[in-house]
Amino acid sequence: MAARRSRIPATKYPVERFTLDNGLRVVLTPDRSAPVIGVAVVYDVGIRSEPEGRTGFAHLFEHLMFQGSENLEKLAHFRHVQGAGGTFNGSTHLDYTDYFETLPSNALERALFLEADRMRGPRLTEENLRNQVDVVKEEIRVNVLNRPYGGFPWLTLPPVMFDTFPNAHDGYGSFVDLESATVSDAADFFRRYYASGNAVLAVSGDIDVAEATTLIERHFGDVPARPAPERPDFTEPDLTGERRTSYTDELAPLPAVAGAWRVPDPITDFAAYLPYVVLAEVLTDGDASRLVERLVQRDRAVTSLGGYVGFMGDPFDVRDPTALLLQAHLPPGGDVDKVLRTIDEELDRLATDGVAEGELARTQARMATHLLRDTDAVLGRALQMAVLEQQRGEPGLLNDLPRLVGEVTDEQVRAAAATLRPERRASIEVIPGGGR
Amino acid sequence: MTATAPAAPRALPPLGPNRRLKLPKQAERTLGNGLTVIAVRRPAVPLVEVRLWMPFGRAHLARGAMLAQTLLSGTRTMSSVQIAAELQKVGGGLSAGIDPDRLMLSGAGLVTGLDRMLEILAEVLTDASYPNDDVATERDRLVDRIHVARSQPAHLARTALLRRVYGTHPYAVQTPEPEAVRAVRPGVLRTLHAQRVHPADAVLVLVGDVQPDRALDAAEKALSGWNGAGHTAELPPAPPLEPGPLLLVDRPGSVQSSLRMALPAVPRTHPDHAALQLANLIFGGYFSSRWVENIREDKGYTYGPHSLVEHSVAGSVLVAAAEVATEVTGPALLETTYELGRLATLPPREEELEQARQYALGTLQLGMSTQAGLASLTSAYAGSGLRLEFLAEHAARLAQATVTDVAEAAARYLAPARAVTVVLGDAERIGPQLAALAPVTTEPARP
Numbered sequence: 001m002a003a004r005r006s007r008i009p010a011t012k013y014p015v016e017r018f019t020l021d022n023g024l025r026v027v028l029t030p031d032r033s034a035p036v037i038g039v040a041v042v043y044d045v046g047i048r049s050e051p052e053g054r055t056g057f058a059h060l061f062e063h064l065m066f067q068g069s070e071n072l073e074k075l076a077h078f079r080h081v082q083g084a085g086g087t088f089n090g091s092t093h094l095d096y097t098d099y100f101e102t103l104p105s106n107a108l109e110r111a112l113f114l115e116a117d118r119m120r121g122p123r124l125t126e127e128n129l130r131n132q133v134d135v136v137k138e139e140i141r142v143n144v145l146n147r148p149y150g151g152f153p154w155l156t157l158p159p160v161m162f163d164t165f166p167n168a169h170d171g172y173g174s175f176v177d178l179e180s181a182t183v184s185d186a187a188d189f190f191r192r193y194y195a196s197g198n199a200v201l202a203v204s205g206d207i208d209v210a211e212a213t214t215l216i217e218r219h220f221g222d223v224p225a226r227p228a229p230e231r232p233d234f235t236e237p238d239l240t241g242e243r244r245t246s247y248t249d250e251l252a253p254l255p256a257v258a259g260a261w262r263v264p265d266p267i268t269d270f271a272a273y274l275p276y277v278v279l280a281e282v283l284t285d286g287d288a289s290r291l292v293e294r295l296v297q298r299d300r301a302v303t304s305l306g307g308y309v310g311f312m313g314d315p316f317d318v319r320d321p322t323a324l325l326l327q328a329h330l331p332p333g334g335d336v337d338k339v340l341r342t343i344d345e346e347l348d349r350l351a352t353d354g355v356a357e358g359e360l361a362r363t364q365a366r367m368a369t370h371l372l373r374d375t376d377a378v379l380g381r382a383l384q385m386a387v388l389e390q391q392r393g394e395p396g397l398l399n400d401l402p403r404l405v406g407e408v409t410d411e412q413v414r415a416a417a418a419t420l421r422p423e424r425r426a427s428i429e430v431i432p433g434g435g436r
Numbered sequence: 437m438t439a440t441a442p443a444a445p446r447a448l449p450p451l452g453p454n455r456r457l458k459l460p461k462q463a464e465r466t467l468g469n470g471l472t473v474i475a476v477r478r479p480a481v482p483l484v485e486v487r488l489w490m491p492f493g494r495a496h497l498a499r500g501a502m503l504a505q506t507l508l509s510g511t512r513t514m515s516s517v518q519i520a521a522e523l524q525k526v527g528g529g530l531s532a533g534i535d536p537d538r539l540m541l542s543g544a545g546l547v548t549g550l551d552r553m554l555e556i557l558a559e560v561l562t563d564a565s566y567p568n569d570d571v572a573t574e575r576d577r578l579v580d581r582i583h584v585a586r587s588q589p590a591h592l593a594r595t596a597l598l599r600r601v602y603g604t605h606p607y608a609v610q611t612p613e614p615e616a617v618r619a620v621r622p623g624v625l626r627t628l629h630a631q632r633v634h635p636a637d638a639v640l641v642l643v644g645d646v647q648p649d650r651a652l653d654a655a656e657k658a659l660s661g662w663n664g665a666g667h668t669a670e671l672p673p674a675p676p677l678e679p680g681p682l683l684l685v686d687r688p689g690s691v692q693s694s695l696r697m698a699l700p701a702v703p704r705t706h707p708d709h710a711a712l713q714l715a716n717l718i719f720g721g722y723f724s725s726r727w728v729e730n731i732r733e734d735k736g737y738t739y740g741p742h743s744l745v746e747h748s749v750a751g752s753v754l755v756a757a758a759e760v761a762t763e764v765t766g767p768a769l770l771e772t773t774y775e776l777g778r779l780a781t782l783p784p785r786e787e788e789l790e791q792a793r794q795y796a797l798g799t800l801q802l803g804m805s806t807q808a809g810l811a812s813l814t815s816a817y818a819g820s821g822l823r824l825e826f827l828a829e830h831a832a833r834l835a836q837a838t839v840t841d842v843a844e845a846a847a848r849y850l851a852p853a854r855a856v857t858v859v860l861g862d863a864e865r866i867g868p869q870l871a872a873l874a875p876v877t878t879e880p881a882r883p
Contacts, residue, residue: 079791085802376480378805
């Protein structure tokens, strides 16, 4: 069959950037095709920056940012966003924390007011702190402790792969650390990391650039200037020998395994990094991908398989050190060693023989669809541009990603596969406890 | 303490004028074989979304689940890998899913690949072959997936609630037994396909960077050869809720309890629907609801409580769900009953209603602002015999509902006396707390 290559399309979202006197960086990307907007504020602090003895603090603090601010009572933020017809949330990542809302465009000024108010100062009270510690504990119970495979692999694999506290600890946090968090810890964290100079604001959708600029200056202009703190170096040396561990999950009915290999620096060596992002898809995207075809369909050695770059599946908004991950669930009595050996074998084959005709092009076409689909929502666009601005000073990269993915060559994918050796691999096995 | 001392308070900026709900350009055609095709234009990104809704009521549970699992496993000319690869070439993908109402094929791809996606779709619909090896592989995978689902508290709580609410109705059991799945053979799937996968009463929705008329032509060209006289099966109406003792489902060792309540609801076209939707929002249907503000933001009992009106072909039901800490399971139920009772007996405040109304209207705009959102909305509506125009009517009803309308709807549908309640958790620890509030029947967790 001839490998007719689909043309990889691109978006042309306009990008306006400026920086306020207090150091807040702003990205605007207008699109008047629907009367809705996305507003995102991203702070350059995440799980990796939380202090020892305070595991889970970055995420707990994210909750506190919704508990009232200078001019807003507790609950007011939620009511004002939803009462304007919008939805909101926040999330904590390894390298950043985001706060966002998407609303009908007549609520632009209201959204800016709300974000500016908490950038000036959240209401950090003992009562709100204790309440949100309880809420976060329930969040951990529902997502980790009371369900099978909770935290696998994003919480369970990093401690195998990494040695330093910032990279290896549990980002959801231990109950002991969460309970011992104090209001003064929170105030310190805010002063240090939630500085205007450490933040990016992005607004997308149905806006007029001049009007939005005026409103942003009006609401954020007098947020007191504080510089960004220096970001520590979180680098760790690559593995020189295979690392492997296992644990019993009492709730899990079936075995599972995840393995990961370090990849080049996503920021400083993007050209070397990108082939790994493509490789993950060549290996795992759908029934026609290498490992699904081999392990699920041919060998029946696993029942499901996934792969991606970045512990949270976020290849374009993570800094070094990060990894390419593969994870699989096995049938009852499945053989984890054999699965890992087969993965090694397929990686060898790819490194030796390269991709088949048309294999790379079709993977790239589908990656383009995923990228375009994610940016179709105005909020998806604002969030990604905010992080691209923060980590790279290059929000317009969003428009280029489908093309750049499409330019990765057979040879680059092959070379990337050749580096995924067993001796550089960290893996973790879930031993089923039989279920309850 | 505050991080910075407050200066003179700043006033919340007012909202600008509401933007009118604008329906996108669309076209519709019913093909000679009975397939309805709806095409909607939203050119924001060069993609197209595909949703094919086929009525599938009263199908055999295990066979239906296996059919969805293997529909894309091969045709006479293509293997599963070839189907996936051919779709991938045009940036596309398809997946199949099933519920007691319908079989659904969904996907998206580059708009330049629309014709090719439709061709492959047609080939699968008219020529799916259910190859022996693939069926065997997928059978084992489905069985494993069922075992994993059965280890999830949310699944077990849902299973218990469905059984309690629906009794002998086909909706009562929605996950097949592993043994029944193991018994499914390819021949049975081919028969089921011939009987039930046909275009009569099916609706294909295409949304994206397309000219609607051209998209209809493409669909007609690809799919007019899809035929096969089969049958459809009417579902009996869902039975009315029968309140009774609280059902406590024992899952020893649980560190959380799963609280579920079912309450009566009405279909989208019912005159009470808009008022009920607003009453539900005020109770627990969004974050700024009484229930969330009470049991999460005030008391810290739970992370994500929510309530939702679920619409199915045979009836609608309102379901409230919260995962609460084991030690406060009784108090959480008490507060839930309190909030339902308060709304059912006292009218909401005018500003509460306005806030819920703005949320309902705003999220309609947001739901229509992406290709995927529009496709899902159009398809869900079409499944109830409605078109996008209904959005405008519904928005008008939301805009007009008064405090009295909402209070009446709350009294009619949200009264705690009408609720069917199921709690899954560690019975030894939560049983006494619950028994203090309601008569309780206890049973072990069953899959």
